Amino acid sequence: xxxxxxxxxLVKSFGATPALRGVxxxxxxxxxxxxxxxxxSGKSTxxxxxxxxxxxxxxxxxxxxxxxxxxxxxxxxRLRRTAIGVVFQYGQLVPELTAQENVALPLLLGRRGKxxxxxxxxxxxxxxxxxxxxxxxxGQLSGGQQQRVALARALVTEPRLVVAxxxxxxxDSIAAEQVMELLSGVARxxxxxxxxxxxxxxxxxxxxxxxxxxxGVVSGAGVLA
Amino acid sequence: MIWRLAVGRGREAVVRQLLxxxxxxxxxxxxxxxxxxxxxxxxxxxxxxSFRSFNKATGPAGVGAINVSYLIEPxxxxxxxxxxxxxxxxxxxxxAVASRVAVRQxxxxxxxxxxxxxxxxxxxxxxxxxxxxxxxxxxxxxAVAFVVARTAVVAAADPDGQVSAVARGTAPGVPLGVLVxxxxxxxxxxxxxxxxRSVVVTPLGIVRKALRRAPRPWGxxxxxxxxxxxxxxxxxxxxxQSSLLVLALALAATMVGLVTCVPWLTYLTGxxxxxxxxxxxxxxxxxxxQDDPRSQARAMSALVLVVLxxxxxxxxxxxxxxxxxxxxxxxxxYRQGFQAAAVGMAFSGLVAGAGLLLTTAEGLVxxxxxxxxxxxxxxxxxxxxxxxxxQVAWPTLPAAVLATVTGVLVLASTVTDASFVVPGLLAxxxxxxxxxxxxxxxxxxxxxxxxxxEQLRVA
Numbered sequence: 001x002x003x004x005x006x007x008x009x010l011v012k013s014f015g016a017t018p019a020l021r022g023v024x025x026x027x028x029x030x031x032x033x034x035x036x037x038x039x040x041s042g043k044s045t046x047x048x049x050x051x052x053x054x055x056x057x058x059x060x061x062x063x064x065x066x067x068x069x070x071x072x073x074x075x076x077x078r079l080r081r082t083a084i085g086v087v088f089q090y091g092q093l094v095p096e097l098t099a100q101e102n103v104a105l106p107l108l109l110g111r112r113g114k115x116x117x118x119x120x121x122x123x124x125x126x127x128x129x130x131x132x133x134x135x136x137x138x139g140q141l142s143g144g145q146q147q148r149v150a151l152a153r154a155l156v157t158e159p160r161l162v163v164a165x166x167x168x169x170x171x172d173s174i175a176a177e178q179v180m181e182l183l184s185g186v187a188r189x190x191x192x193x194x195x196x197x198x199x200x201x202x203x204x205x206x207x208x209x210x211x212x213x214x215x216g217v218v219s220g221a222g223v224l225a
Numbered sequence: 226m227i228w229r230l231a232v233g234r235g236r237e238a239v240v241r242q243l244l245x246x247x248x249x250x251x252x253x254x255x256x257x258x259x260x261x262x263x264x265x266x267x268x269x270x271x272x273x274x275s276f277r278s279f280n281k282a283t284g285p286a287g288v289g290a291i292n293v294s295y296l297i298e299p300x301x302x303x304x305x306x307x308x309x310x311x312x313x314x315x316x317x318x319x320x321a322v323a324s325r326v327a328v329r330q331x332x333x334x335x336x337x338x339x340x341x342x343x344x345x346x347x348x349x350x351x352x353x354x355x356x357x358x359x360x361x362x363x364x365x366x367x368a369v370a371f372v373v374a375r376t377a378v379v380a381a382a383d384p385d386g387q388v389s390a391v392a393r394g395t396a397p398g399v400p401l402g403v404l405v406x407x408x409x410x411x412x413x414x415x416x417x418x419x420x421x422r423s424v425v426v427t428p429l430g431i432v433r434k435a436l437r438r439a440p441r442p443w444g445x446x447x448x449x450x451x452x453x454x455x456x457x458x459x460x461x462x463x464x465x466q467s468s469l470l471v472l473a474l475a476l477a478a479t480m481v482g483l484v485t486c487v488p489w490l491t492y493l494t495g496x497x498x499x500x501x502x503x504x505x506x507x508x509x510x511x512x513x514x515q516d517d518p519r520s521q522a523r524a525m526s527a528l529v530l531v532v533l534x535x536x537x538x539x540x541x542x543x544x545x546x547x548x549x550x551x552x553x554x555x556x557x558x559y560r561q562g563f564q565a566a567a568v569g570m571a572f573s574g575l576v577a578g579a580g581l582l583l584t585t586a587e588g589l590v591x592x593x594x595x596x597x598x599x600x601x602x603x604x605x606x607x608x609x610x611x612x613x614x615x616q617v618a619w620p621t622l623p624a625a626v627l628a629t630v631t632g633v634l635v636l637a638s639t640v641t642d643a644s645f646v647v648p649g650l651l652a653x654x655x656x657x658x659x660x661x662x663x664x665x666x667x668x669x670x671x672x673x674x675x676x677x678x679e680q681l682r683v684a
Binding site for chain 1: 402485503504505508509512515516517594595599601602603604605606608648678
């Protein structure tokens with residue numbers, strides 16, 4: 001396997017509060033990695049650095065040969081649109097758009113034709129089991145359905161990397177299991193690399209490997225059975 | 226403690242209060258002036274010698290910017306009153322918009338009160354207190370400014386006593402002044418309460434009633450009814466002496482009809498963007514307009530009325546100067562009048578633009594979580610900027626065109642000089658769109674802040 005994502009000695013502080021204090025992490029292509037840690041351990045900050053959402057104060061982030069930490073805003077935006085899918089806990093869908101339009105949005109941003117983008121969105125919604133709800137707005141969907149739509153939106157551009165920040169944090173246990181089964185299943189079937197942040201061990205159990213953060217440093221790592 | 230619960234703390238709450246105070250203060254001055262001018266006829270003061278000496282042909286340029294002759298002739302006097310009232314309308318819209326700035330935090334605070342056992346009526350009372358207090362302070366400040374300015378004018382060097390006579394003649398008096406100010410405060414509180422209709426504060430948080438049903442074109446019926454009323458009013462009195470009341474009612478129906486058409490037009494504009502637009506910016510803007518056409522329309526309503534007033538002014542201006550046999554003094558007199566009207570409309574346009582800016586900025590602040598996540602998912606800032614500008618400017622165009630056409634229909638029979646009227650009227654929708662674009666552009670710093678990825682942790 002080859003490393004798709006590599007972080008070296010990442011340091012990040014918010015004012016006087018250190019969030020990351022020299023984190024090293026390597027993720028192989030096609031791997032599903034869970035970053036575990038308590039609140040305030042720095043796991044979301046690490047994820048934001050890995051996705052090019054935040055620049056680290058020091059250290060390097062490499063994605064498939066491209067250095068993210070020194071890339072321009074425009075380049076990082078382009079990468080997030082084409083090579084990185086992002087899933088948050090909630091609030092990422094545009095409330096005024098239908099589920100299908102939400103999923104088609106990244107393709108429209110990439111200048112794909114409207115009909116083509118909507119057709120691709122429908123395919124992904126069907127694949128994730130929410131095709132019937134494609135004309136509904138996010139407010140009309142359950143939390144689990146919303147996260148499936150968010151997953152479809154993250155996957156519709158067929159990115160090399162998907163980063164997910166507490167993707168099941170707002171869901172009940174059954175919906176959380178369904179979302180994780182879909183995410184890990186699609187990722188493994190398509191060879192997509194996934195880095196997800198969670199504090200839930202059951203969610204982490206869907207990953208190939210876990211990395212534990214504590215006070216801004218990696219305090220443990222292991223391969224999950 | 227009640228005060229802290231109602232208003233809260235923080236910069237946004239202070240800004241909301243200051244904007245409501247400012248809007249009601251200026252509105253108070255304008256309304257007091259309007260009432261004062263209306264009282265002139267009743268008092269008969271304009272017939273006094275000192276008043277009469279301000280003859281339009283021989284008198285000085287005016288008291289400050291106001292030529293007294295405009296107050297002496299009944300038709301012109303009513304025009305002055307209408308001007309003051311028309312300038313007040315955008316201010317009231319501005320106050321309504323300002324009273325909703327950053328109210329999400331307030332509504333959430335009220336929700337915690339509901340959880341602690343407060344009734345729906347109690348929390349609505351607290352919300353009214355928030356706006357009502359600011360409106361009260363604003364009207365008091367406005368009244369003080371009005372009285373101080375009047376006193377200064379009366380005390381100024383005035384050898385003939387003419388200026389003092391005008392100032393005294395147009396003073397509304399304490400009881401009536403207080404009545405006007407109380408009505409203004411009550412009106413502002415009512416408008417704020419009406420804007421809360423779609424928000425239900427429950428113990429478990431804020432529920433926004435989904436007004437998903439598309440607006441209907443009922444306003445069009447009122448608009449057509451008003452225009453027919455104006456036509457019938459003129460036909461019924463071919464000598465031109467139509468009942469002022471009938472014409473005023475018909476004109477009011479026309480204006481209300483025009484404003485109530487705007488949500489429907491905004492919705493149609495959104496649908497057109499979604500259907501025929503290409504790219505994500507048109508989709509985002511179009512869906513936003515379809516989803517909440519009423520908020521956008523509310524903010525645009527002042528601008529639409531300013532366009533209507535400007536269309537009427539353009540036609541009247543052309544009609545006035547179509548006569549060639551007027552002397553220089555008359556010409557100067559009328560030009561001054563139109564200059565004053567132009568200043569009033571520019572002021573109103575500015576206030577309407579400020580209202581649009583507030584609405585747009587507030588929408589961006591309220592949706593910052595979604596916007597931040599869109600940016601995180603790789604949405605170009607330029608796409609979001611285009612979406613904001615489209616959302617603000619695009620619905621303005623049909624609304625301004627309708628307002629201009631309405632103006633033409635109101636005064637259709639008086640159009641005499643098409644060579645001046647047509648370019649003047651064509652310029653109005655363009656100017657309205659320009660004001661909208663400026664308001665949208667001025668709100669972009671809020672978008673930049675909302676999509677700052679470093680803020681993603683708190684969004």
